[in-house]
Amino acid sequence: MKTLERFPGLVALALVAVIVGGFALAVKNAPRVDFIKYANAQPTILSPNVYFYSAVTTAQQLIGANPSRHGLQICNSGGTNALWIMPNIATINTGAVVAPAANVGIPVPAIASNVASCFSPPTNAPSVGQAWQGFSTTTPVTVLEYP
Numbered sequence: 070m071k072t073l074e075r076f077p078g079l080v081a082l083a084l085v086a087v088i089v090g091g092f093a094l095a096v097k098n099a100p101r102v103d104f105i106k107y108a109n110a111q112p113t114i115l116s117p118n119v120y121f122y123s124a125v126t127t128a129q130q131l132i133g134a135n136p137s138r139h140g141l142q143i144c145n146s147g148g149t150n151a152l153w154i155m156p157n158i159a160t161i162n163t164g165a166v167v168a169p170a171a172n173v174g175i176p177v178p179a180i181a182s183n184v185a186s187c188f189s190p191p192t193n194a195p196s197v198g199q200a201w202q203g204f205s206t207t208t209p210v211t212v213l214e215y216p
Contacts, residue, residue: 117142120212125205128169130157132212134200140215141197144187145177147208152177154188157200169204179208 117140120132131143131154145152153174178186190196203210 117213117215120214122203122210122212124207125152125203125210126207128202128204131201131203131210132214134198135214135216136198138198138214138216140189140213141201142187142189142213143177143201143203144185144211144213145179145205145208146185146211147205148180150179150206150208152179152203152205152208152210154201154203156196157202169202171204171206174204185211 122131125131132141134157143152143154153169153171153176155169155174175188177188180186201212
């Protein structure tokens with residue numbers, strides 16, 4: 070007993086060693102728990118890419134090809150004339166590439182009752198990722214691309 074009385078710090082040190090050793094053994098044999106969790110990747114579409122054209126007076130490309138595009142809307146923002154659109158690879162009977170013109174292509178009517186007319190190709194169709202071209206005499210055009 071005299072040894073313990075002479076070295077009180079030795080008792081405390083031995084007690085700490087037992088506690089730390091027991092804790093280390095318990096942690097080593099415990100099942101692993103991850104405290105850091107990482108978010109899974111998600112295909113998030115925050116907002117569409119928007120393209121404005123004040124007037125498409127000659128046949129021109131409205132939006133380029135994008136094979137990973139999820140959705141597309143082409144809107145006629147004008148109040149008087151129809152907008153004529155078609156995919157860039159459109160052909161008519163002869164096999165020659167044809168540009169949209171008045172009465173050639175897919176018509177998108179002018180605004181009616183302050184509501185813009187829009188065209189959206191089906192989301193599962195290959196044409197969603199194609200480049201699109203348009204023509205109108207004085208109509209402003211808005212293109213919404215959902216990447």
